[in-house]
Amino acid sequence: xTDTITPIRSAALGDTIHGFLGRQGGxxxxxxxxxxxxxxxxxxxxxxxxxxxRAVTAVAPGAALVTLHQVHSPDAVAVTAPFPDxxxxxxxxxxTDRPRLLLGILTADxxxxxxxDKAAGVVGAAHAGWKGAIHGVTDATIAAMxxxxxxxxxxxxxxxxxxxxxxxxVDEGFFRRFAEAAPENERxxxxxxxxxxxxxxxEAYVTARIAAAGVARVEALGLDTYANEDRFYSFRRATHxxxxxxxxxxxxxxx
Numbered sequence: 001x002t003d004t005i006t007p008i009r010s011a012a013l014g015d016t017i018h019g020f021l022g023r024q025g026g027x028x029x030x031x032x033x034x035x036x037x038x039x040x041x042x043x044x045x046x047x048x049x050x051x052x053x054r055a056v057t058a059v060a061p062g063a064a065l066v067t068l069h070q071v072h073s074p075d076a077v078a079v080t081a082p083f084p085d086x087x088x089x090x091x092x093x094x095x096t097d098r099p100r101l102l103l104g105i106l107t108a109d110x111x112x113x114x115x116x117d118k119a120a121g122v123v124g125a126a127h128a129g130w131k132g133a134i135h136g137v138t139d140a141t142i143a144a145m146x147x148x149x150x151x152x153x154x155x156x157x158x159x160x161x162x163x164x165x166x167x168x169x170v171d172e173g174f175f176r177r178f179a180e181a182a183p184e185n186e187r188x189x190x191x192x193x194x195x196x197x198x199x200x201x202x203e204a205y206v207t208a209r210i211a212a213a214g215v216a217r218v219e220a221l222g223l224d225t226y227a228n229e230d231r232f233y234s235f236r237r238a239t240h241x242x243x244x245x246x247x248x249x250x251x252x253x254x255x
Contacts, residue, residue, distance in 0.1 A: 005035065005058040007252075010158030012219035016116040016123065017102070018253040019059040020160035020221070022231040026051040031243050036233065038106055038248030039067075039085060052250075056102055059252045063102040067250075068094060070106060070127050074135040076144040079103065093126035093141040097148045102254040108235040109163040109225050111206045112251035113138055115215075116157075117150035123253045128206050130174075134181055138210050152214040160251045161232050164224035165190065165201035168236070172196050178205075225249075 005026075007019025026035030027050050032043040035051045056065050066079050069088040076093035079101060083089065094103050095115075103125040105112045110129035116122070126132070126141040142152050170189075175198045178185040188205045189198040207220045225232040238246035 005054060007059055008160065008221065008223070010114070010219050010221065012156045012158050012217050013114060013116055013253070014118070016118060016253065017060050017063075017255065018114050018116070018158070020112065020114075020249075020251045021055055021058065022161065022249050023233050023247060024231065025054060025058070028247065031238070031245055032247040034233075034247060035249065036247030037104075037250045038108075041247060042245050043247065055104075055250050055252065060102045060254050063100050063254050065102050065104055066094060066096075067104040067106065068092065068127075072129045072131040074132055074137045074140050076124070076126070076137070076140040078144055078148065092128075092132045092137050093124060093144070095122065095124035095141060095144040095148060096255070097122045099255045102252050105251045106248040107160075107162065107225070107251065108233040108246055108248045111162040111202055112160040113141070113206065113210070114158050114160070114251055114253040115141060115145060115155055116253065117145060117155045119154055120148070120150045121255060122148045122150040123255055125251060125253050130200075130202060133202065133206050133209065134178060138206060139213050142210075142213050142215065153216055155215045156217045157210050157215050157219070159203055159206060159218065159220040161221065161223035161225050161228075161249070162203055163226050163234065163236060164203065164222075165199045167224055167226035168200045168202060169194070169197050170200045172198070174198070174200070
């Protein structure tokens with residue numbers, strides 16, 4: 001595993017300060033090997049803190065990192081100053097118009113989304129697991145950005161590494177939940193290998209949801225966390241292997 005952190009950048013976000021990071025370039029070892037930034041993991045705390053410091057330095061040296069206690073909700077919060085690690089809001093998206101704050105979203109298969117309205121000087125970041133996605137976490141992020149002066153037709157969005165359809169098998173009950181929410185959601189599912197199962201394209205679902213909200217440009221990077229073990233952490237991969245824990249990667253955006 002390389003010691004170098006190379007942020008993955010989005011053409012849609014242009015020169016906005018941002019980066020999607022994977023697991024390479026960190027100090028964690030064992031099942032968390034690499035750049036594990038998850039305070040909720042059972043990794044060594046000093047290793048996590050060093051990894052978070054390295055992540056910030058790779059994207060915006062000197063900026064103040066702001067992260068959440070993520071709970072798979074549709075809730076977005078506006079940020080004006082960093083939170084202590086033990087006082088992070090329970091939410092799944094954050095927005096700001098303040099410079100030198102670096103918004104961070106942690107994932108390990110869920111969908112990280114970074115948003116920017118460069119003209120307004122407003123950015124946002126959302127953690128869209130399936131629960132947050134179907135209940136509107138991206139819609140809430142856009143609305144929170146508008147309260148700070150953004151206009152949704154000017155917002156650009158980028159979707160980072162997440163679990164891909166080929167790696168995301170779900171059961172019939174899961175499929176029905178989305179189909180009953182909106183019949184057109186059936187297009188994001190294909191038949192699974194096993195009877196009564198489906199493959200879910202959560203990246204396409206989140207992309208479509210953001211576009212339907214009026215965001216003109218959405219870029220999906222098409223990077224599968226499950227299939228690329230050297231590059232990314234994956235909750236589902238760790239679960240399938242019966243591992244006792246898993247790391248989290250971070251996606252960052254700031255002004």
